[in-house]
Each structure stands twice: as C-alpha cells, then as structure tokens.
Amino acid sequence: MTRRRSEPRGHWALLALGGLALAALLLLDGFAHGAVGEGPHRTPPHPAPAPAAVTSGGPVLNLADGTPRSRRLPAKTIALTFDDGPDPVWTPKILDVLRRHNAHATFFATGAHAAQHPGIVRRILREGHEIGSHTYTHADMASAPAWRDDLELDLTQRALAGAAGVHTRLLRMPYSSVPGGLTTAEWRAAERAGRAGYLVVLADRDTEDWRRPGTAAIVDRAIAGTGGAVVMLHDSGGDRAETVAAVEQIITRLQPRGYRFTTVSAALRLPPAAVPASGTERFIGWTLVTAQRAAGALTGGLGAVFGVAGALYAIRLVALLLFAHVHMRRVRRGRRPPPRHWPGVSVIVPAYNEEAGIAATVRSLLDTDYPGALEVVVVDDGSRDATAAIVESLALPGVRLVRKANGGKPSALNAGVGMALYDVLVLVDGDTVFQRDTIRHLVTALEDPSVGAVSGNTKVANRGGILGRWQHIEYVIGFNLDRRMFDVLQCMPTVPGAIGAFRRAALASVGGVPEDTLAEDTDLTMAICRTGWRVIYEENAVAWTEAPASLRQLWRQRYRWCYGTMQAMWKHRGSVVQGGASGRFGRRALPYLLVFQVVLPVFAPAVDLFAVFGVLFLDPVAPLVTWSLFVAAQAAAGAYALWLDGERIRPLWALPLQQVVYRQLMYLVVIQSLVTAALGARLRWHTIRRTGTFADAPVPVP
Structure with a gap:
C-alpha cells in the first residue's frame, strides 16, 4: 500500500530563510557598490x-x-x-x-x-x-x-x-x-x-x-x-x-x-x-569573498532576469491586444446566424455544499430565452448541507436532482452526463448564474460542426470590495484576453468550469471528464483540443460567478487551480512533439503556460526584491520608470479589455495596488504548487465556502 504524502508545510520556513538570504546578498552587494571609484566628495567650504x-x-x-x-x-x-x-x-x-x-x-x-x-x-x-x-x-x-x-x-x-x-x-x-x-x-x-x-x-x-x-x-x-x-x-x-x-x-x-x-x-x-x-582569518575571508561574489553574480543575474521578464511581459501584452483585436473583428464582423433547428440542451450542475447559491443558479438557468428543449440536472455529490433539499423544494419543471456519494466534481459531472437526455451539454458550477441569453449564445457557437466545445465569458459578481475588484480585473484582463488569443491560435487550454458547452461526441472522444487531476476543466479541454475538435471563446455567453471573498479562500482556490493546471500540463506534455492538432495545441499553448504561469511567477518575487534593491542602492530611476511603464501599459490593456467586455473602466484605480499585493500572493501560490509537485504530495480538493452572493438577488448586469 502506497502511503499518501500530506501537503508540505515546512518549506515555508525554508522559503523565508531563502528570502532573507537573498535580501542579505543584495544588501551586501548594495553596500559593496554604494560608492564605486572616485565618486562625489563633499569638502567643507573652508576645511x-x-x-x-x-x-x-x-x-x-x-x-x-x-x-x-x-x-x-x-x-x-x-x-x-x-x-x-x-x-x-x-x-x-x-x-x-x-x-x-x-x-x-x-x-x-x-x-x-x-x-x-x-x-x-x-x-x-x-x-x-x-x-x-x-x-x-x-x-x-x-x-x-x-x-x-x-x-x-x-x-x-x-x-x-x-x-x-x-x-x-x-x-x-x-x-x-x-x-x-x-x-x-x-x-x-x-x-x-x-x-x-x-x-x-x-x-x-x-x-x-x-x-x-x-x-x-x-x-x-x-x-x-x-x-x-x-x-x-x-x-x-x-x-x-x-x-x-x-x-x-x-x-x-x-x-x-x-x-x-x-x-x-x-x-x-x-x-x-x-x-x-591565519587559517581562521583565511576561512572567514573566504566566506566573505564567496558571499560577495555570489552577491555580485546574483545581482547581475537578477538584472538579466529583470530585463528578460520585462521584455517577455511587454511582448505578451502587445500580443494579447493584437489577438484580442483580431478576435473582436473576426467575431463581430462574421456574426453567427442562429441555428435552423435549436437542439435540446442538458445543463449539468455538480453541487457539493452549495446551499448558499444553488437556488439562484437553478433559477437563472431556467430563466432563459433559449427556444429549444432544456433540462437542468443537479448532481448532489454527497453534500452535508441542505443543497439537495433546496433543489427539491424548488419543484421547478425541467429540473432533475441526482444524488450520489461524494466522489469529487469530475465524478459528479460524469454522472450528470450519463443521466442527460440531450447531446448538447452545458457544464455549470453551483455558484454561478447565467444571463437570459447565455445558453442561446453557447448553442449558436456550436452550430459550426467542427466546434467541439465553447468557453463562455466568466465575470466576477461580488466585485464590491478591493479583493473582488482585483479578481474582476484579473478575469477581464487576464483570463478573457488569454481566451481570445487562444481562440485565434486554435489552442484553447481551458473551458472554465463555471460556463462551458460541449458536444456529447467531443466528451465521448476523450472518455468523459477526467478524474485524475484537480483541474478537470483544463485537463478536459486539452484532451479535446488534441483530438482535433475546435474549442472557441464566446464573449456574449456571460456567466456570473461568486469569487472567493477572503484571502484564505482565494488561496485555496488558486492553489487547486495552479496545481491542477501543472498536472494537466504534465499529463499532456507529449503533445509538444506530436503532429497534427495535438502538436499544434502542444507547441502553442503549453510553452505559453509554462513561461507565464510557472517559470516567470517563480522568479518574480526575486525580481521584485531586486527592483526594491535597485531603488535603494542603484539608480532608482530605472526600476521606478520600468514599474510605472508596466502599470501604465497594464492599465491601457485593461481599459481595452474592459471596453471589449462592455465594462466600466473605473475599477482600474485598484490596478497599481494589485501589482504590489495581489500579484505577490499569486506568485506564492505557484511556488507552493511547485513544491507540492516536487515532493510528490497529493493535493486534496479544496472546497470554497460560499457567502451567498446570489441569494435573493437578481442576476447582475455589466
């Protein structure tokens, strides 16, 4: 019997010591080079x-x-x-x-x-x-x-x-x-x-x-x-x-x-x-020399990483904006006509302890302008709260409740798919509400027979506080701009669990929703892309989701997302050297995810510390100007992304603070995920406590 390793804890002490050592080396280098050569010398007027x-x-x-x-x-x-x-x-x-x-x-x-x-x-x-x-x-x-x-x-x-x-x-x-x-x-x-x-x-x-x-x-x-x-x-x-x-x-x-x-x-x-x-003096001196040389190499290395990272982020930002523009012109110039025949749709809602918002989710799914047949299958995955009772009490036509022992979200989705009546399957989280036209837009996107899955446009509903604003900015600028680019490049890595539509044939071609990773939505999407099905982004199919309301809940969610994404990337690593649709996906999506979601975030805390070092000990103009230009470029891209999504640009006031606080938290999430993977630990599913954003509230509008 293989013993399951628990999630790592002690590495935080090592990480803190590493940070202190890094800071000490930077301070040593700063001290050593605070005055180099024949610098300015202030002599009293009349010495x-x-x-x-x-x-x-x-x-x-x-x-x-x-x-x-x-x-x-x-x-x-x-x-x-x-x-x-x-x-x-x-x-x-x-x-x-x-x-x-x-x-x-x-x-x-x-x-x-x-x-x-x-x-x-x-x-x-x-x-x-x-x-x-x-x-x-x-x-x-x-x-x-x-x-x-x-x-x-x-x-x-x-x-x-x-x-x-x-x-x-x-x-x-x-x-x-x-x-x-x-x-x-x-x-x-x-x-x-x-x-x-x-x-x-x-x-x-x-x-x-x-x-x-x-x-x-x-x-x-x-x-x-x-x-x-x-x-x-x-x-x-x-x-x-x-x-x-x-x-x-x-x-x-x-x-x-x-x-x-x-x-x-x-x-x-x-x-x-x-x-x-003496021998002791030589040893002490060797320690100083080694530390000084390491500090010099570290400073030079971090300076190079700072430059490379800045260039990569700039290239990424320009690429995202260009692809977003291409996507916008392509989609809005060639509007898809409505289907001649509206197929039946089965909406699958996996639910585990979702009593705070399940009623709002189900009601929003039924409050739709979709003209075809529609059913909602709620799969209660062994909830320990009143989730199942609430669904039963609704007594709404077209809603079916399926009870099963707790087995995780992928198993709940597969159970729901097995019970579904129709071949168009919409998968929805139990904390999400749809707008009236969302299902219609999803099904219209599936009119193209080459499309196997459609990613909807996920928006943050509880964006009132600073944490909500940061996540709102991240969803619009990061996630949705990325999806527009992936759509154009035909290498979509993730159809979000909050809103996605699939053909039953596409799901069957990959054996259903995979259950061996913690990012089943990413794993599933990658598998579908590799089979040759197109996966596209539909900006008009809007879903409102309840984002984590506390830093602890945010950490748990992103930790699972990041670790699961790494699992999926490793699982599908072979696509990089394959041909056809699999190779196209692997060589376009996986390097991008590796660089911008793994490698750069790992080095980012050290680069940020180097930037602070540069302000204190080097020429402060360069890091301050670089940071200001970076934030300004992010703000410009954010304004364009918000405009594309029909959102107000007012939340951008929180962007500079997001770069200082929120971004650091996301970097630590990546580091924690890498450590967990390196130690061979199995991360358990982290459930998020819901606050009931949609309880007794109408569906939000932009």
Whole structure:
C-alpha cells in the first residue's frame, strides 16, 4: 500500500530563510557598490588644515605611537600607486605594462573589488607588487563615524585574507591626495588608522587621471619635479585607457634616466606590506569573498532576469491586444446566424455544499430565452448541507436532482452526463448564474460542426470590495484576453468550469471528464483540443460567478487551480512533439503556460526584491520608470479589455495596488504548487465556502 504524502508545510520556513538570504546578498552587494571609484566628495567650504608638521612632510606617514613621522622616497625612485581596483579590464592591462618593463607598483584595493576579483589580487602579489587597503567601499573616512571606518578597514583585511591569504600594513584613505591638502578631519582619520597599525600613504604627485584629462597631461603631472615620488593613479572607476598609455610613457621616459620603479615598502626599505593571515582569518575571508561574489553574480543575474521578464511581459501584452483585436473583428464582423433547428440542451450542475447559491443558479438557468428543449440536472455529490433539499423544494419543471456519494466534481459531472437526455451539454458550477441569453449564445457557437466545445465569458459578481475588484480585473484582463488569443491560435487550454458547452461526441472522444487531476476543466479541454475538435471563446455567453471573498479562500482556490493546471500540463506534455492538432495545441499553448504561469511567477518575487534593491542602492530611476511603464501599459490593456467586455473602466484605480499585493500572493501560490509537485504530495480538493452572493438577488448586469 502506497502511503499518501500530506501537503508540505515546512518549506515555508525554508522559503523565508531563502528570502532573507537573498535580501542579505543584495544588501551586501548594495553596500559593496554604494560608492564605486572616485565618486562625489563633499569638502567643507573652508576645511581646517592638518598640523604643519604633516602638511609639509613626506607622503608616507607612520603614526603608530601617536607622534607623526613622515618619509620621502629616495632620489630617482618612483612608487607608482593605483587606487580603486582591482578592475577585471584595466588592472591586468596595467600589470602587463609593468611586467614588460620589469617595474613594480603598489595597488590600493577596495575590499569589495578584491573580493569580486580574487584572481587579480593573487596575480598582483605573485608578480612582485604589493597590496594596500583603500577601504571596502571607497568610503570617505574623514566624514564617516569611527565605527564605519573600523568596519571598512576590517572588511578589507578579511577580503584580502580570503582572496590571497594576506593582510596589509598599508592604507590610502579615499579622497586623500598630497600631504599639503590634508584636512583636520582627514588627519584625525589617519591618526585612528595609524593607531591600528597602518602606514598611511599619500602622494607626491596626483595625476588626477580619474578626470581623464588625456594621456599627455597625466604623464606631465607624473614626471613633474625632481627626486623620488609617490605617484597617484587609478586602475578602476571607469575607462582607464589613458592611464594605461600613460604608465607606458612614464616608465619609458624615466627608466633611461636612471629611475627605478618599485613598491612603497621596497623604496623605503620597510618590511613587506603583505602579512600572512591565519587559517581562521583565511576561512572567514573566504566566506566573505564567496558571499560577495555570489552577491555580485546574483545581482547581475537578477538584472538579466529583470530585463528578460520585462521584455517577455511587454511582448505578451502587445500580443494579447493584437489577438484580442483580431478576435473582436473576426467575431463581430462574421456574426453567427442562429441555428435552423435549436437542439435540446442538458445543463449539468455538480453541487457539493452549495446551499448558499444553488437556488439562484437553478433559477437563472431556467430563466432563459433559449427556444429549444432544456433540462437542468443537479448532481448532489454527497453534500452535508441542505443543497439537495433546496433543489427539491424548488419543484421547478425541467429540473432533475441526482444524488450520489461524494466522489469529487469530475465524478459528479460524469454522472450528470450519463443521466442527460440531450447531446448538447452545458457544464455549470453551483455558484454561478447565467444571463437570459447565455445558453442561446453557447448553442449558436456550436452550430459550426467542427466546434467541439465553447468557453463562455466568466465575470466576477461580488466585485464590491478591493479583493473582488482585483479578481474582476484579473478575469477581464487576464483570463478573457488569454481566451481570445487562444481562440485565434486554435489552442484553447481551458473551458472554465463555471460556463462551458460541449458536444456529447467531443466528451465521448476523450472518455468523459477526467478524474485524475484537480483541474478537470483544463485537463478536459486539452484532451479535446488534441483530438482535433475546435474549442472557441464566446464573449456574449456571460456567466456570473461568486469569487472567493477572503484571502484564505482565494488561496485555496488558486492553489487547486495552479496545481491542477501543472498536472494537466504534465499529463499532456507529449503533445509538444506530436503532429497534427495535438502538436499544434502542444507547441502553442503549453510553452505559453509554462513561461507565464510557472517559470516567470517563480522568479518574480526575486525580481521584485531586486527592483526594491535597485531603488535603494542603484539608480532608482530605472526600476521606478520600468514599474510605472508596466502599470501604465497594464492599465491601457485593461481599459481595452474592459471596453471589449462592455465594462466600466473605473475599477482600474485598484490596478497599481494589485501589482504590489495581489500579484505577490499569486506568485506564492505557484511556488507552493511547485513544491507540492516536487515532493510528490497529493493535493486534496479544496472546497470554497460560499457567502451567498446570489441569494435573493437578481442576476447582475455589466
């Protein structure tokens, strides 16, 4: 005996942890790239200078014991220093130039870049250069609080430990330059770093290459003056082609004159700046490097997914509108004439605990202008309430009540079909009411002998609250626009259980209503399409249904729908590689359903989180403009869809909020359904508690 697995529960904790991890990685990437390269630096209008002993001294400051001591480089000794890297494009080019000329340099790396490109850090050290700290995020140490400075320096050391297994004794503070330009605030930050054991390196010659003044200007500033010098350059933060060319010229012009190019530490005969990190420090650093690289890859990946998803949704929206227009012109230009002979119609109403609305449903079915014979077969599927008693008490002619043990909606439908007198079968949910002309429109659509089934136009009756408005918008914009497109492409995947008409021959060709999935309407429609019968959409056959009135009820309904649709897609997956009508259906409908009802909804929460990340940490204009354009396009499409359905456009005011709240709920439904399917659990039928929308009320009108 196979043990039935219960529906999964614990995965919600894993999903929450995954969301937190995703948010943490995005925050890490946002923190690491909040200030990249030589960003804007706000200097006070009249900054107080550092002590004269410092501003008039050399560029290398030793502040270990609180007494400032500065050093200058020996004559004809040049220490080329590069800030803001490593960069995957420009740092290797600079290293190539240095290697060709047997020159060495000092690279002041930001921790975030070192963590992102550990291979370049290792190459720098392997080729005899040295690494210094430039903080983790290129933070302005003069204006940041002391705790932020400590964090920046500590993270950089950990990044270097993880990237290359070393710590460094050298520091160049971002936005610093020559000693004469050092302010009091920068001096205090340098003092704190000195007490922590850092050798603070300024510059003799600031080339200001980050401004991209031209190669000649960079070279002139680098070789100006005599004697030894610490030269400030940059290997990241933008296009550094001018810097690469300048380095080549600086070396070729000065080496023949007896200048040597070495590191800051070697020039001053100091111990190497790189200090081996302990095993624990390397492991902690490896964790940081791995997290930083994962965060960078995640951000880049989500950016790509964001772009692809946006493009796909835009293409889908345009396609839906074009197909809706084609459908409207085709249907309204070629109105179907009424049948010469109106066939008898059997309306099958499966009912399980439908006492709140069954009377209204049955009355609406009989209150019809259909001129042919009509019967209503209500199949009570073992209800535990007064459903059967209410139907009996109506005592209406043409209504038959069939009682059976509870077996599920598909079995109730098959029982009703077996009892039906006629060959045109209309299947109706027990919470739905028809308009007077609905059955007539359904039967008229079946006049074409190639049509095996007709999907009606389902509308939400209880649309008064915000939840009802959201579902109303979804039914009109989503479901009905989709059906117009599927009609044109002849690949209708679903005739809704609320309203559908079938030929008995079409039902017989697929063995009746299938009972092995939870979306019997979708499963049945797919099977009929694959046999070659046409399935069309009749916009004038309107049915009013009671939508879930609470989030809990909505969740239960959509969970069953989504899981059942996935079951049906998997069941009919073979149609993708088949020929004829089956292949046409499979290659047109199934990829569309897979992309827009499974794949994109699964990635959508992460993409939405990335959009929030973009607003907070990247350029907020792009995600905000994208979202606004998306909502505006949805509103325009919604207005057109509502116009096609003869509805007012007033409910569209709820569309922006729907994108924020309702859409997220639908994404979680898809994720829950996928988890349930992946774990091999069997989802039980979720019944929806009815509120009696149609009790003692007339049939709604648009």
